[in-house]
Amino acid sequence: MGYESMLADIKSSLNGKISDVEDKIEKLKKAKKDIDTLQEEAITEIKDIVKPELGKHWTGTKADDFDKGREDAKSEASKIVNDKYNDYMASISGEILDLEFQKATYAGELVLANTAGDLLAKGEDYVEEAGKHISKLKWW
Template sequence: MGYESMLADIKSSLNGKISDVEDKIEKLKKAKKDIDTLQEEAITEIKEIVKPELGKHWTGTKADDFDKGREEAKSEASKIVNDKYNHYMTLIQMEIIQLESMKFLYDKELKLANFAGDTLAKGEEFLEDAVNQIKSIKLW
């Protein structure tokens, strides 16, 4: 296989990896936005759990138990919406950062491949430099 062909394979592979990572990042960003919207909706709905107020005619142990149950439901729902949602958002953001780091490395390697191609195009006297540049590309 000639060096031009090898570089074409490297570039193709790196472009594929970059595209794959970009797709994953976009899906995660959409998921993050969707979760954020769901969280906002849930917060609004949680406020409705304790409505309507029982009023002065609702008294006694049944009214107290009912109110206590609504408060417990509100408290549990708040824990889920605040703790679990935020945990998922953190995990998604960490994955996005990791993927962006991978994309940065792939972009860097693609630039090295392009540079090696430019060096190779300069002619026979630059062949050794081009070969060394090709060997320095690690992520394909």
């Protein structure tokens, strides 16, 4: 296989990998936005857990137990919406960073491949130098 066809395969593969990574990044960013919206909605709904307030006619241990149950539910829902939300969002952000690093790595490899292609286009005097650039490609 000549350098030209090898470079064409490498470039095609790298462009495909970059496209796949970009798709994953966009999906994760959309998921973050959707989760933000859901969290805002949940915070609003959590406030409603303790509504309506018990009137003056609701007294005694049953009323106290009922109020305590609502407060416990509000507290637990708040933990989920706030604490677990933050952990989940941090996990998604970390994944996005990993994918952006992958994308940058692939883009760097593509620059090397393009440089090798440019050298090949200059003629036979540059084939050896182009071969050196091709050998630097990490994924091949």
